[in-house]
Amino acid sequence: MDTSAPSLDMDGSMGEPEVPSLPRDYSGHSTLEPALETPAFETIMARMDGFGQHQRLQLLLSWLPNLLVAFGLFSDIFVTLTPDHQCHVDIGSLPAALRNATGDELLNATIPLRVDAEGGPSRSQCSRYFYINASMRQEGPCNHSWEYSNQPALAHNMVTQWDLVCSHYWEAPVEEVCFILGFLTGFLTLGCSADRFGRRQTFFLSLVMALFCGALCTVASSPAMFILTRFFYGAMLAGVYLSLYVLRLELCRPAQRLTVTMGAGLVMVAGQFLLLGLSVGCKEWRVLQAAITGPLAIFLLYGWPDLFLESPRWLLACQRVPEAQAVLRVLVKRNGRGFEGVRADSEDVFMELENTLQSPISGQPSITTLLNCGNIWKNLVILGFTTCIAHGIHHCYGTFRKDIQGVRAGLYLSYLLSAGTGLLACLFLWATVDRFGRRGILLLSMTLTGIASLTLLGLIEYLNEAVIMTFSILGFFASHAAASLSIFFAAEITPTVIRGRCLGLTLAMAWLGKLSSPLLDLHNQHGYFLQHVILASLAILCILSIMLLPESKRKPLPETLLDGEGYRRPPLMRGHHRRLQDNVPLLSTPNQAM
Numbered sequence: 396m397d398t399s400a401p402s403l404d405m406d407g408s409m410g411e412p413e414v415p416s417l418p419r420d421y422s423g424h425s426t427l428e429p430a431l432e433t434p435a436f437e438t439i440m441a442r443m444d445g446f447g448q449h450q451r452l453q454l455l456l457s458w459l460p461n462l463l464v465a466f467g468l469f470s471d472i473f474v475t476l477t478p479d480h481q482c483h484v485d486i487g488s489l490p491a492a493l494r495n496a497t498g499d500e501l502l503n504a505t506i507p508l509r510v511d512a513e514g515g516p517s518r519s520q521c522s523r524y525f526y527i528n529a530s531m532r533q534e535g536p537c538n539h540s541w542e543y544s545n546q547p548a549l550a551h552n553m554v555t556q557w558d559l560v561c562s563h564y565w566e567a568p569v570e571e572v573c574f575i576l577g578f579l580t581g582f583l584t585l586g587c588s589a590d591r592f593g594r595r596q597t598f599f600l601s602l603v604m605a606l607f608c609g610a611l612c613t614v615a616s617s618p619a620m621f622i623l624t625r626f627f628y629g630a631m632l633a634g635v636y637l638s639l640y641v642l643r644l645e646l647c648r649p650a651q652r653l654t655v656t657m658g659a660g661l662v663m664v665a666g667q668f669l670l671l672g673l674s675v676g677c678k679e680w681r682v683l684q685a686a687i688t689g690p691l692a693i694f695l696l697y698g699w700p701d702l703f704l705e706s707p708r709w710l711l712a713c714q715r716v717p718e719a720q721a722v723l724r725v726l727v728k729r730n731g732r733g734f735e736g737v738r739a740d741s742e743d744v745f746m747e748l749e750n751t752l753q754s755p756i757s758g759q760p761s762i763t764t765l766l767n768c769g770n771i772w773k774n775l776v777i778l779g780f781t782t783c784i785a786h787g788i789h790h791c792y793g794t795f796r797k798d799i800q801g802v803r804a805g806l807y808l809s810y811l812l813s814a815g816t817g818l819l820a821c822l823f824l825w826a827t828v829d830r831f832g833r834r835g836i837l838l839l840s841m842t843l844t845g846i847a848s849l850t851l852l853g854l855i856e857y858l859n860e861a862v863i864m865t866f867s868i869l870g871f872f873a874s875h876a877a878a879s880l881s882i883f884f885a886a887e888i889t890p891t892v893i894r895g896r897c898l899g900l901t902l903a904m905a906w907l908g909k910l911s912s913p914l915l916d917l918h919n920q921h922g923y924f925l926q927h928v929i930l931a932s933l934a935i936l937c938i939l940s941i942m943l944l945p946e947s948k949r950k951p952l953p954e955t956l957l958d959g960e961g962y963r964r965p966p967l968m969r970g971h972h973r974r975l976q977d978n979v980p981l982l983s984t985p986n987q988a989m
Contacts (some may be wrong), residue, residue, distance in 0.1 A: 398828045425904045432720045437648060437951055446648055447730030452654050457643040458662045458705055460635055460694050465666025466673070466687035467632045473573050473674045473683070475567040476806065477554050477657055478546040547806045549683060550673040556680065557618050570622045571913035577626040581633025581905040586899020590759055590892065594642040595705040601634025602694055609688030613681050637902060643896055644886050645708040649949050656883050657825040664821060712891040712954045760892065761954060771889065771959045775897055777940045778885040779904035781815040781841065784937050785878035786932040787908030788848060792870035816871035824880055832948050838941045840880060843873035848931035880903060887947040890959035
């Protein structure tokens with residue numbers, strides 16, 4: 396199936412179609428050749444008036460759950476935050492000379508001053524000391540409860556609930572690691588489920604399990620139980636996010652894909668902003684967990700017949716003709732025209748589909764077949780590597796002033812800075828990617844990410860506060876843009892029959908990059924500078940790899956493995972034959988033929 400119009404040469408002439416080199420088995424036959432040629436999905440939808448009012452309703456319905464997914468994703472920031480703390484002083488255990496001391500005198504007597512790495516005084520928060528007659532006597536570790544202060548947002552979280560400080564500090568970053576691993580696991584497993592059982596069924600399965608796991612999180616009675624339930628909660632949220640991402644992309648025309656995807660990204664950013672106010676209002680972590688889990692039940696209403704539909708593109712790619720016909724009939728009937736008015740055109744299309752697609756495909760492509768798809772794997776590895784580095788380096792810009800200068804930014808400033816640059820990145824991608832191409836803007840974003848990192852790493856001692864903040868914001872913005880565009884790019888160039896698992900693998904790589912932040916917390920930020928140097932170096936490697944990617948703007952989505960193998964990078968030398976190869980420069984004006 397040829398999923399794109401013939402490309403234009405740089406001089407405007409039509410290139411001759413080329414049959415790409417296909418993987419072949421030992422008998423010499425192609426392992427990817429489709430049995431029958433099927434009509435393009437965009438052609439079918441256009442003939443049946445499928446791109447209309449009800450299609451836009453489906454896209455809107457796919458946006459709304461992203462708000463609660465954002466609540467669950469970013470809640471970890473507030474749940475695991477460690478506030479300032481000190482051992483609760485039992486007045487009865489104090490020496491007689493200190494029992495009548497004032498608050499400040501008691502603080503100075505029971506918490507010692509130590510010398511930090513820069514030679515300045517800092518207070519120890521993990522031991523009790525008494526000053527008696529100008530001499531200091533250590534009483535040992537805290538055997539009583541802890542007192543917490545300067546707690547932003549939530550007044551009580553898992554750290555204050557179970558006193559996860561000092562010798563137990565590691566349990567908070569372990570929860571962060573397990574939560575991220577939950578997302579990673581969910582993307583890998585439920586991506587395969589979306590390809591095998593459908594996007595809609597995977598969405599409802601993930602939604603029901605997210606409700607169950609979120610409820611268990613709310614009543615967790617120990618850190619171990621909380622960490623375990625948050626792992627599964629993250630995995631189910633990943634399934635919700637992934638299935639909706641693929642479904643909305645497959646329902647769009649080529650010109651709609653970027654706008655719809657960036658709209659869903661803006662809903663995620665809105666959820667990130669709203670979560671801050673929700674956390675301040677809830678105060679208690681159990682109340683917050685209930686507030687972000689309970690509303691998920693609203694989306695069970697999507698199960699109402701013919702309200703939230705399966706992806707017709709996936710049904711056609713899997714040759715499930717009766718189910719595809721049922722979905723297409725609903726779309727056509729509810730697009731503002733009566734079914735009688737569209738019967739003539741739609742029935743002709745249905746008859747063509749029945750004649751073309753004779754028998755359903757019983758299973759997904761085999762592992763051997765997938766391993767033979769060298770071009771698909773090349774594109775997927777490059778984009779997975781890029782999104783991993785972009786997500787991994789993102790947190791470095793938020794902690795630069797703390798780890799390099801010893802200045803600790805407040806939670807609100809760091810949080811709003813991250814959310815604000817995410818908003819700007821979505822708007823930037825929406826305004827530029829369809830004009831200049833996916834490959835060019837991804838290259839620009841990763842270049843800006845590398846420039847910001849190398850400037851901060853090499854010139855930090857010579858920059859003032861304003862310049863440091865400027866380059867940190869640039870790094871936040873560029874890394875967010877690169878990460879979002881890499882995921883979108885991967886979804887566009889992978890075939891429909893395996894899009895769920897390919898996008899799941901790319902998103903899993905993104906969350907693998909996110910592990911860099913909690914893993915540093917486990918080591919008390921030791922090795923931060925070296926980690927940032929490694930990530931900045933790998934960002935340079937990403938810039939070189941991006942040049943090998945094809946351009947997908949205004950091209951139909953590939954449906955089969957054959958179509959995915961046909962997406963090739965621009966030839967280094969001008970050739971005579973092309974099929975899906977593109978000749979779009981890295982920063983080009985729009986090519987209407989594409």
